Amino acid sequence: MSKHHALDRFGRSGNPVIRSAAFQERVSGNEERMSLEGAVNKTGILLFLTVIAAAVSWNYQGPLMTLVSSLGMFVAFVSGIMTFGFYFFFVGWLVEPRPHNAPRTAPVYAIGMGFFIGLISQQAESLYPGIVIQAVSLTFFVAASLLLAYKTGVIKPNQNFLLMVFSATMGIFLTYLANLIYFAVTGNNFFVLTDNGTMGIVISLFIIGIAALNLVLDFDIIEQADEQGAPKYMEWFGAMALVATLIWLYIEILRLLMKLRGR
Amino acid sequence: MSYLTIVTGLLGLISVFVFFYLLKFKASTKQTQRNDRIKWSKYIPYKNETPVVDSEKESDDAKFKDN
Secondary structure, three states: OOHHHHHHHHOOOOOHHHHOHHHHHOOOOOOOEOOHHHHHHHHHHHHHHHHHHHHHHHHOOOHHHHHHHHHHHHHHHHHHHHHHOEEEOOOEEEEOOOHHHHHHHHHHHHHHHHHHHHHHHHHHHHHOOOHHHHHHHHHHHHHHHHHHHHHOOOOOOOHHHHHHHHHHHHHHHHHHHHHHHHHHHHOOOOHHHHOOOHHHHHHHHHHHHHHHHHHHHHHHHHHHHHHOOOEOHHHHHHHHHHHHHHHHHHHHHHHHHHHHHOO | OOHHHHHHHHHHHHHHHHHHHHHOOOOOHHHHOOOOOOOHHHOOOOOOOOOOOOOOOOOOOOOOOOO
16 A cells, blocks of 8 residues: 555544644744734834824815725725624624735725724814823723733633623624614614713723723734744734724723713 | 823823833743633634645655555
């Protein structure tokens, strides 16, 4: 029997160590591996693109820019789905994650979301001067605090943590989706989302907490992908996940500050 | 611009530097060396899309005589 027939007939080794995922995850010798520094650089690039796009949309107000901002958000949403996939309760993955798309979709996502947050930031600033600087500062303050907690091992994400955060995030997403449909039909928003009383503020704080915990998951993805010698595109994937969460956190903090200032 | 805005702005600037500075460091062993870590490769397929098969390389399988 030739060696190839034996391989076909009996298969690869049954040794669980050799068959483990660790061997599948290794990058071949010819391909570049990701690094933490690379992921940091990509994060910086994406945030820079976001800020530039936001600055453009802030300064050039008008119906055309409103259209561009709305289109930007839609394009960002599609880029996000093409990279992170789309998971739905009781159904599973409607779109599978495709991290290798990240080098192409990440800059598109950053620019698209930049146009959107520039528009909402300018509107918030016109109502409450100084609110944008406060929101940006608080966003990075929360991010830096959680990063310190993660790096020092104070927060240790495990499977239960993932399940809790993922479930809460999906719940928030479904609430926003329901609110969008309700708004489209009635022209009103859900009271709990727009209320600037105690209930509305507590809800906002809860959502900010969940967004912040998502940051911990992003840090863990980047850390583990670096440890495992993941391909270079994982730098873009990790950076995109981090920037997406930072943007969400910023929007929620901005919303909370507007509620507090509006009381 | 109010004092609160200036103070929070400075805090934010410091936070940005701290954030990018800390991001470059590996996490402590307290974080990385534990048994209950999330196995991200199970959820995010970041293995090679096209496995490299080197037919020139000597196989590790047992050599059977060709019949």
